[in-house]
Amino acid sequence: MAPSRPRVSLFITCLGDQFFPEVGEAAVKVLRRLGVEVTFNPAQTCCGQPAFNTGYRQEARAVARRVLDIFEDAEYIVAPSGSCTTMVRVFYPELFSDDPALEAKAKKLGERLFEFSEFLVKVMKVTDVGASFPHRVTYHDSCHLLRELKIESEPRALLHAVRGLDMVEMQDFKLCCGFGGTFSVKFPEVSVAMGEDKLQAAIQSGAEYLVANDSGCLMHLAGLIHRKSLPVRTLHLAELLAAQE
């Protein structure tokens, strides 16, 4: 059974805070629509992934250490990002593996922290969140969400329940879009080439919107779309689920 009135502390993520506040707003709207009590702790900044991903474990650890404290008392924590959820659930325990107390704390946090679509389907036990969006949409599996958290069916179930939505799958839909965190600036040509392939697949599917749950991937793809004026748009799943067109 879903908890009667769950309390969610929002982990907005640094990208969500600085670049895509509308994603966070949409997440709040959907959660409130479902009767969730949403709080936001302004002490939060970043999960530490940029440093961890680039091999700077000490810096990542310092930043991660703060996250452990900030969300210590929260009942549930929800992040609109598969990648930041992965950082906490999968990589924090590894980062603190030499300190049993912190490792235990990290594991506990990982059990209470959910990616947005995962929270809706697994904790709230809903797929129909009352959204309507009469457009053709394709879903991009971001890699951390798909392969680290194994979340594949949840976002699709949510999309299928959206009124008016026409869902199509892309060719090679499990293929990485090429963002990869600091990979995107360390190997920019390769990153762009991978992104172009992904967008070609999206366009060929006939979708108006490419939807994903990670602002990193979406920022990379939207940047390519804008540079090359490609005929497809990006949208975060939270924004789509907030829509009642």
Add this chain to the structure above:
Amino acid sequence: MSVHGIDTGKIHEASASVLRDAHLQDAYKSSTLRLYTERLHAIESVPGFERLRQRGRALKREVIEHLDEYASQFADGVEHNGGKVHWALTGEEVCSIVLKIVKDADATEVVKAKTMVGEEVGLNHYLESAGIRGIESDLGELIVQLADERPAHIVAPAIHKTRQDVSNLFVKHFQSEKTEEPERLTAIARRALRECFARARVGLSGANFAVAETGSIVLVENEGNIRFSTTAPRVHIALIGVEKIIPRFEDLAVFLRLLPRSGTGQKLTAYTSILTGPRRSGEDGPEEMHVLLIDNGRVEMLADEKMREALYCIRCGACLNACPVYRKIGGHAYGWVYSGPIGALVTPSLVGLGTARELPFASSLCGACREVCPVQINIPDLLLHLRGKSQDLPPVAKPAGAPVSERGSMRFWAFVMLRPWLYSFGSSLARLGQRLYARNQWIRKLPVYPASQWTDGRDFPALAKRTFRKRWKHL
């Protein structure tokens, strides 16, 4: 790109040039997709393939954790069967041992079956400078040898060559007719190779598996050239990296189901040879069998508890086929013998992380490699481990155009992220600053490295007018 040196430092330039080459892009894309898809079909027919992968992993783990015991057991087995074992610590030792065996056999030519460890130690080059001709008998290896290149893929060395490329090479080197029919091309290669097989005194191979229990060497292939190279000449030399050992003969039931399916999408390769010692009286086969057990950096990998896992690799190449980065930049860009995700792990361990420090970063960490690995090596995790280790090395010079070193910028980043007031203050400051660059909420050119690398190929979103934390107060 040199065939002999280590060019791991040129990965950026090399990748960019492959990306611009439409011919190579087509070749890599179609071949990797074909191998990837055929693997998927091949594993469908095996119930419990996941359990098989787990079993393969457990067996490799068992060997790697007790490598000293299994290696001596294997060596004893080889000697017992009448073979001769040579322990080789370094690449130079491998080369000099092989040269001595070849000279003792009074040979001037060696027929070579495919061996990646042979590539690793630069054997062809070494033999050549000693006046010994190494003839590649694997079709793919022959093609890259004629082209004076390195293998571009662990199991498909000429994956980047089209039929037309092959035809041109054959015309040039064998003065053959001009044809692009695969059958005719194969026939040309066969004619050229048969003569070599007939006269060669020494054949050289690698090994897919070395069975500790029986001292047997197991080789899988589709062309039959390995069987030729290991049985027709009077002397057979096998180069075996110590990690190729498996415990028991019955374990082949696991590995022979894993390897061909993962590598080429076949249920079984056309030939599977199990060689247990040289000929006995009344049998065919080589009179002498020399087995080189090779370290060349592997024992050092063993010392790093985490990297040890990379020694589980059975060299199937599935991770290359699945890797979206390999598909784009191909094998040669990795600058050495092993390419793709497993190359990005093994190369830094074998040539030194300082030399190959860029390789672990040549991955988006998407995890497609781990998904297909027959022994479930956690490749992304090991890449992250190497990234961490590379930051413990003396820092590289800061790139031109960068205001601070990467380490400096990461320290600054952490300093800001640890102080929410500074984070908020900095984000307000950045909003003022971006007015110079942003138009309609998009930035076409970021001024500072490495951010400028982003806008070389795509636009960058401007910071939102108001952060979420500011908007929250009104939600």
